Structures are given as C-alpha cells and as structure tokens.
Amino acid sequence: MTNRYRIGDLATRLAVPTQTIRYYEHEGLLPKPARTEGNYRVYGIAERERLTFILHCRALDMTLDEIRHLLRLRDVPGQGCAEVNSVLDAHIGHVAERIRLLNDLQLQLKDLRARCESPSTSKDCGILQGLASFPTAQDGGASRAGVHGRRAQE
Amino acid sequence: MTNRYRIGDLATRLAVPTQTIRYYEHEGLLPKPARTEGNYRVYGIAERERLTFILHCRALDMTLDEIRHLLRLRDVPGQGCAEVNSVLDAHIGHVAERIRLLNDLQLQLKDLRARCESPSTSKDCGILQGLASFPTAQDGGASRAGVHGRRAQE
DNA sequence: AGAAACTTTATAGTAGCTTTAAGGTCAAGC
DNA sequence: GCTTGACCTTAAAGCTACTATAAAGTTTCT
Numbered sequence: 056m057t058n059r060y061r062i063g064d065l066a067t068r069l070a071v072p073t074q075t076i077r078y079y080e081h082e083g084l085l086p087k088p089a090r091t092e093g094n095y096r097v098y099g100i101a102e103r104e105r106l107t108f109i110l111h112c113r114a115l116d117m118t119l120d121e122i123r124h125l126l127r128l129r130d131v132p133g134q135g136c137a138e139v140n141s142v143l144d145a146h147i148g149h150v151a152e153r154i155r156l157l158n159d160l161q162l163q164l165k166d167l168r169a170r171c172e173s174p175s176t177s178k179d180c181g182i183l184q185g186l187a188s189f190p191t192a193q194d195g196g197a198s199r200a201g202v203h204g205r206r207a208q209e
Numbered sequence: 210m211t212n213r214y215r216i217g218d219l220a221t222r223l224a225v226p227t228q229t230i231r232y233y234e235h236e237g238l239l240p241k242p243a244r245t246e247g248n249y250r251v252y253g254i255a256e257r258e259r260l261t262f263i264l265h266c267r268a269l270d271m272t273l274d275e276i277r278h279l280l281r282l283r284d285v286p287g288q289g290c291a292e293v294n295s296v297l298d299a300h301i302g303h304v305a306e307r308i309r310l311l312n313d314l315q316l317q318l319k320d321l322r323a324r325c326e327s328p329s330t331s332k333d334c335g336i337l338q339g340l341a342s343f344p345t346a347q348d349g350g351a352s353r354a355g356v357h358g359r360r361a362q363e
Numbered sequence: 364a365g366a367a368a369c370t371t372t373a374t375a376g377t378a379g380c381t382t383t384a385a386g387g388t389c390a391a392g393c
Numbered sequence: 394g395c396t397t398g399a400c401c402t403t404a405a406a407g408c409t410a411c412t413a414t415a416a417a418g419t420t421t422c423t
Binding site (some may be wrong): 059104107109112115116126128129136139140143144147149150151153154157158160163164165167168173180182183186188189193195202 | 242279288301334
Binding site (some may be wrong): 226228229232245246247248251272 | 411413415
C-alpha cells in the first residue's frame, strides 16, 4: 500500500518542497499530522488529497485566504455550493482586472520603446527622456500590476 | 523659486509617501541629500527629477533592480543607449509573458467554473471535485502569475 | 510659551514562500 | 559497534517594495 507517506515522499510525489508543506501546516491549511516515534510527520491519503487540492488552487493563483475559504466549504459537505461559486467568481474577476491592467501597461511600454528605434547616446535617448517627463500615473496609471512573479522567468 | 524641498513637500508634489522616498534613498536609488541645521533632508530640482524618473518606472511596474540599472545608464550620458533598449525590451517581455500566463489561467478558471452552473451541495460540487483532481500543473501550468497586486482592487 | 505639524531613526509587519542554522533519527556498510 | 549519509526536526532570517508604528527631535503658528 502506498497510503502512508513521510514528508519527503509526499513532497517528491506532488513536486513541492517539504518546507512548503510545513508552512501550509503552520498556516492551518493542512491539519497537524500524526507522528512516528522519532517525531517524523506521517501523512495518509486524506492529507495527500488535501494538499493536492491546495496546490491546484495555488496553480490557479488563489491566495492562501481564498484557499482557506474553499477548504472550509469543502469540510462541510452538506452546505450548498453557491459560496464556492462566489469565491471562484471573485477570483476570476481579480484575474480579469489584472489582465486589463497589464494590457494597458504593455501599450505604454511599447509607446515608450518606440521613442528610441535609432540608437543614440543615452544623453539624447528618447526613452530616458520619456521616463523623466512621462505624465505621472496620477490616475488611470498602471497601478502596480505585479509583473515579476517568482516562477515567471524560469 | 521652488527648487528647494523638504521631504514632505516633495512627497506631496509627487504624490508618494515620505517613507517611500527614504526607502529609495536607503536602497541607493536616490543619493543622500543635503541636510538643514536641524538634520532635515533638503532636495533640489535634480533630486526631484530623479524621483520622478523612478516613479514613472515604477508606474510601468519595473523592479527596483531594473530601475537601478536604468539610472546607472542615465548617469553616464556619453554611453550608447542600446542597453536602455535592452532593459526595456526585457521588461516588455516580462509583461507579455505574464499576460500570456494570466490568459491561460483565465481559461482554466472559466472551465472550472462551468462545472457548477446548477447549485448543488458542496459534497457534489463539480468545482471542488475539479480542484481535487485537476491535472497537476507539473509543466505548462499557471506558474504563479501574481494576480493579487497591492493596488489592483482599489 | 505651548501646541500643531513636521521631521528624524529604528523596527516590525505584509504574502508566500526559500534559505540557513543547528541539531535529531534511521538504514546501510565496515 | 560505529560511522556515514540521507532524511527529518524547529526556529529564525531573507526575499520585494513597501507600509505602519514608536519614540523622539525641530519648526512654525498663535
């Protein structure tokens, strides 16, 4: 049977660092597991499935708070799932908004880039001048769209 | 003349918190300014312009490292600006990649959402089941697109 | 003179981990 | 029996780009 795992087994199987598993436990997303005599964590099928659920949610870029919310709903199987829908709809809304912001940003960046097609000295560089004089993003600016994700440049 | 500012003046004019200005100084993006007798920071036109440059870059969602790089290039006016172009092109690439990832993510989320159009109990909810069994984002997954930006939900 | 409004530094908190340190456990090999 | 190495343990610091708080000093207004 393969339904008893130590933390490293679980980590390898689900391709997640062991520290992250401990972190999820610390954050209350995973329950405190049983321990061996030597104080090693022991996980079963239920925990493996719960962690899979969490990882899928993270792959969909939900926050730990959103995931906590879904896990609570999952833990009460009798409830209606209208609330599940609303968590997901809210998240879809976040993503849509983010895409909109990034598209705006991309337009601005390409506009800026077009100011220096012919290389000159940086003193006269249209890009550097553009960055120094560009209208301030007082309102309607890019407003921190979050381009630089951890795994984005792999 | 309005070319001598204390930190609060500068902050108000450029709509940035004073702490952020000190932080940029701490991070070496702004030089250590002159001080009054009472040890207050004093800024002139050059610093104001430099801060404006930084804020525009941030509005375009560049990292402080990218900005540091551009500032260095800006500080050596005789250099060619091919490198400016390449910093900007790299950043445009980051944004494009992020948009692509988020579009993928949006597709997955909508697919998931479609599993529960008719509300049932959460035990049978297609969404929760989907999240538990969805193919793991082993490769080609959403890979942390960063949806939840600081100012995104304002 | 005294209060309000500004400034100073230092420190901690945010999200979601990753990294490091300093050590304990366990199976295999000599 | 003892060591080596792979695994595990906890706690704490580091990452980005700030934001918030505390405790104190300075300047300005009345």
